[in-house]
Amino acid sequence: GNSVTQMEGPVTLSEEAFLTINCTYTATGYPSLFWYVQYPGEGLQLLLKATKADDKGSNKGFEATYRKETTSFHLEKGSVQVSDSAVYFCALSEGVRLVFGQGTRLTINP
Amino acid sequence: GAVVSQHPSWVICKSGTSVKIECRSLDFQATTMFWYRQFPKQSLMLMATSNEGSKATYEQGVEKDKFLINHASLTLSTLTVTSAHPEDSSFYICSAVPWAGGPISYNEQFFGPGTRLTVL
Numbered sequence: 214g215n216s217v218t219q220m221e222g223p224v225t226l227s228e229e230a231f232l233t234i235n236c237t238y239t240a241t242g243y244p245s246l247f248w249y250v251q252y253p254g255e256g257l258q259l260l261l262k263a264t265k266a267d268d269k270g271s272n273k274g275f276e277a278t279y280r281k282e283t284t285s286f287h288l289e290k291g292s293v294q295v296s297d298s299a300v301y302f303c304a305l306s307e308g309v310r311l312v313f314g315q316g317t318r319l320t321i322n323p
Numbered sequence: 324g325a326v327v328s329q330h331p332s333w334v335i336c337k338s339g340t341s342v343k344i345e346c347r348s349l350d351f352q353a354t355t356m357f358w359y360r361q362f363p364k365q366s367l368m369l370m371a372t373s374n375e376g377s378k379a380t381y382e383q384g385v386e387k388d389k390f391l392i393n394h395a396s397l398t399l400s401t402l403t404v405t406s407a408h409p410e411d412s413s414f415y416i417c418s419a420v421p422w423a424g425g426p427i428s429y430n431e432q433f434f435g436p437g438t439r440l441t442v443l
Binding site: 217249254255256257258259302309310311312313314315316 | 327355357364365366367369372416418420431432433434435436437
């Protein structure tokens with residue numbers, strides 16, 4: 214079946230550091246790919262998405278490119294802020310269903 | 324817009340009792356809602372898909388008689404954990420997909436904040 218693998222956390226960075234959270238997937242067909250973010254005490258929110266190969270999703274300074282050749286959708290941000298501290302989930306679509314990675318906890322220190 | 328609430332946010336119950344968790348879409352109608360379970364430091368696992376006015380579709384390995392789902396209206400789905408046991412302790416999360424004919428025409432899931440269930 215389809216699956217998503219994220220890099221192990223937790224990840225701790227200093228403010229203004231460069232962020233990469235790796236995500237790879239296994240899927241039949243061509244799913245849409247997503248990054249969700251969960252801030253403390255809140256529900257998951259869609260951060261960005263890409264619906265086909267070579268698409269780049271972006272939002273709030275975060276970016277991820279749908280790479281079919283490497284089956285990856287790595288999340289990047291050039292300069293993180295303390296407010297980016299959260300748990301990040303990579304996911305793919307199976308129709309209307311979502312398959313999630315295990316989540317990566319990110320902590321940004323001032 | 325597109326807010327989903329869950330109630331309660333946390334609950335502690337004795338083994339053998341039943342617990343009901345509500346999931347509401349506050350500002351949109353949702354024909355489809357999903358129920359997930361999340362163990363500590365693990366991913367969200369889809370338990371079931373809930374469609375308004377019809378029986379829920381359960382994922383393989385999820386006991387439908389233990390996890391009763393009712394989607395009685397376009398804004399409310401409930402998950403009842405029957406005869407709860409300590410191994411049912413978990414974080415339960417719902418999501419809702421806006422009705423395609425409504426004002427929010429996204430094909431996207433909006434998530435509730437989750438319910439922490441602890442069974443003693």
